[in-house]
Amino acid sequence: MEQGVHFITVATRDTDAARAFYVTGLGWQPLLDVPGEILFFQIAPGVTLGLFDAVKFAADMNSTDITGPAGLTLSHNVGSPDEVDRCLAKAAEAGAEIVKAGQQAAFGGYHGHFRDPNGLIWEVAHNPAWSVDPDGRVRLGLVES
Known part of the structure; x- marks a missing residue:
């Protein structure tokens, strides 16, 4: 496997709060914004931060344990x-x-x-x-x- 990270995805309790903070508060421009589901921001060349609704994140992982590190x-x-x-x-x-x-x-x-x-x-x-x-x-x- 090649050494590299392209997406960092974080389970997020409240995507509306995330949007208000990052878009309205900090002025970041989303690459993709799906209300109630996920926001993607380019945070570096070739690197994207995803803020993914925690319930949908768990479903995508087929898991209820999304505590992470x-x-x-x-x-x-x-x-x-x-x-x-x-x-x-x-x-x-x-x-x-x-x-x-x-x-x-x-x-x-x-x-x-x-x-x-x-x-x-x-x-x-x-x-x-x-x-x-x-x-x-x-x-x-x-x-x-």
Whole structure:
């Protein structure tokens, strides 16, 4: 199997709350929006985030156990600590709960976390040791102290 992820699909208790948060609150444009079922957003080149109604997600999986992994976050890297704070403020204005205010991170950068209305946790980070080459290859190192 080739190493790669193209879709990240999350079981979502309330697709209307997700729409209000991501589309109305954050200004994201959906690739596909099927009310009461699923929203798809392109979140990176070739990568899509799906927010799928939890009941329909379980039916699609032929399972009632959709608890999934614990400790999951999606991370959004930005260009500066100020941009981290602006993103966290925008998320809070849109209805997110700030889990961790912007602050220096153990990895040497700056980050904070918010929880969307359905419980999905996002990290917003400035990591000067993270970069993407023109060919799409990610470079990840440690920030020198």
